[in-house]
Amino acid sequence: GAGVSQSPSNKVTEKGKDVELRCDPISGHTALYWYRQSLGQGLEFLIYFQGNSAPDKSGLPSDRFSAERTGGSVSTLTIQRTQQEDSAVYLCASSPVLSSPTGELFFGEGSRLTVL
Amino acid sequence: AQTVTQSQPEMSVQEAETVTLSCTYDTSENNYYLFWYKQPPSRQMILVIRQEAYKQQNATENRFSVNFQKAAKSFSLKISDSQLGDTAMYFCAFMKHNTGNQFYFGTGTSLTVIP
Numbered sequence: 001g002a003g004v005s006q007s008p009s010n011k012v013t014e015k016g017k018d019v020e021l022r023c024d025p026i027s028g029h030t031a032l033y034w035y036r037q038s039l040g041q042g043l044e045f046l047i048y049f050q051g052n053s054a055p056d057k058s059g060l061p062s063d064r065f066s067a068e069r070t071g072g073s074v075s076t077l078t079i080q081r082t083q084q085e086d087s088a089v090y091l092c093a094s095s096p097v098l099s100s101p102t103g104e105l106f107f108g109e110g111s112r113l114t115v116l
Numbered sequence: 117a118q119t120v121t122q123s124q125p126e127m128s129v130q131e132a133e134t135v136t137l138s139c140t141y142d143t144s145e146n147n148y149y150l151f152w153y154k155q156p157p158s159r160q161m162i163l164v165i166r167q168e169a170y171k172q173q174n175a176t177e178n179r180f181s182v183n184f185q186k187a188a189k190s191f192s193l194k195i196s197d198s199q200l201g202d203t204a205m206y207f208c209a210f211m212k213h214n215t216g217n218q219f220y221f222g223t224g225t226s227l228t229v230i231p
Contacts, residue, residue, distance in 0.1 A: 033219075035221075041223060042120075042207065042221045042222055042223040042224055043207065043221040045219070089159060091159075091161065093161075104151075104163050104166065105153075105161070105163070105219065107153075107160055107161035107162070108160065109158060109159045109160045110159045110160070112159075
């Protein structure tokens, strides 16, 4: 596609339920990132995928959070047993190969998660 | 560890005027990139301007320019002839050279352009 696509745009769920957020990066981009943006906060790094390398999961806040990237393209962020503090906008971004001199991230529009 | 600080949570500017958003960062690296990203109400972050640390010349993109002071670790964004469409959150970001996963973002500045 022309840009990074995320779905759903908005998700309201009840505390304790599991949610899946999807990201479809720009075709050919090998790097994919998930960030969390809470109200009044900056972007919190969650996880990073680069090609076939093991993902950098150092930003995941708890073991309730997991992510996978299938076939080096689409990624799914899963939050199990959601809590109210998980309410935030989850942003996905992709980037060309690691050696790209630009370092530019291309962001999706995000998925707004509300946990009641 | 790298940190990025934006000390102005909110700012406003009259349409057609000039505004400067501040950003400071802390790093021991010598080669890195600095960015300003804009997040309008639509939520999609877009790149405004980029600066390579090894370049002394300040980057400029149309009405947007930066004042990069490497020794002071300062990277401010100047918006000239402000337009209503400039209303957005602006995030300053830092990336170490050739480490695509290590972006560090500030907490953002909410800019409102007043008609």
